[in-house]
Amino acid sequence: MSDPAFPARPVAAAIRYLSIIVGCACLLLAAICFAIAAQVFIQTGVFAQSYAMVGLVSTVLGLLALTLARVWK
Known part of the structure; x- marks a missing residue:
């Protein structure tokens, strides 16, 4: 039997783990951007549209990357 911790296709495993890392990094960036946009709005009353759009x-990119990691075999 094959050990589940050692994948048979190392390239597929590398793509899966890389997409998990990229997805988490994108979601972290989104959280930071939304926090900055909220702080700017609270302090100045001006909506920081650029930070909100980047967020x-x-x-979206983070969720797509995590979806790729989930369905990649």
Whole structure:
């Protein structure tokens, strides 16, 4: 039997783990951008659209990367 900790296809495992790392990094970037946008809005009353857009794009990319990691075999 094959050990589940040692994948038969190392390239597939590398892609899966890399997509997990990228997905988590994108979601962390999104959280930071939304926090900065909220802080700017609270302090100045001006909506920081650039930070919000970067946060939205980063959220979408992070979720796509994590979905790739989940379905990649």
